Amino acid sequence: MSVGRSVKQVIAAVAGGLLVIVGVVLLVLPGPGLLLVLAGLVVLASQFPALERFVxxxxxxxxxxxxESVASPLRIAGSVLAGLALIAAGIVWGTVRSLPFSSWSTGTSLILSGLIIFALLIWSYRRVQARQEQL
Known part of the structure; x- marks a missing residue:
């Protein structure tokens, strides 16, 4: 096995593992948990074929x-509010120094999470609309 292949496997293992872990956390928190678990599994399966059966x-x-996340206006509104709340929390955590773990690294991760929710919400909505147009 070459060094390049080993490095590629380590990077895929770390990136895929992080995506799976964050996805599992987001299964109980607001966010696109299953989509991140899926992304992590796809990354891991690219280097570890035994994991393909889970994809x-x-x-x-x-x-x-x-x-289902875009099945009703109420669910869409809830997702939008969750994304906005994460972005607002990120700004607060980045600027208010008296909060626990207050820093721009914490704030940036919260803001990024909110933006990911918006991106996945838009993707889900477009996907459902395209599927409905085909019917």
Whole structure:
């Protein structure tokens, strides 16, 4: 095995593992948990073929969850509010020094999480609309 391949496997393992961990955390917090778990599994399966058997079942569940997330205006509003709350919290954590773990690194991660929610919400909405137009 070459050094380049080993480095690629380590990077894929770390990136995929982080995506899976963040996705699992977001299963109980507001956010696109299943989609991140899916992304992590896809990255991991690219280097570790034994994990490919988990990709399709998670993909089906993630796509169903994405469709359900935009199934009603109330769910869309909830997702938008969660994204806005994360961005606002990020700004607060970046500027108010008396808060625990107050720093721009914490604030940036919260802001990025909010932006990811918006991106995935838009992606889910467009996907559902395109599917409905095909019917």
């Amino acid at each position: 399709d079942p998670v993909r089906r569940r993630a796509m169903k969850a994405a469709e």
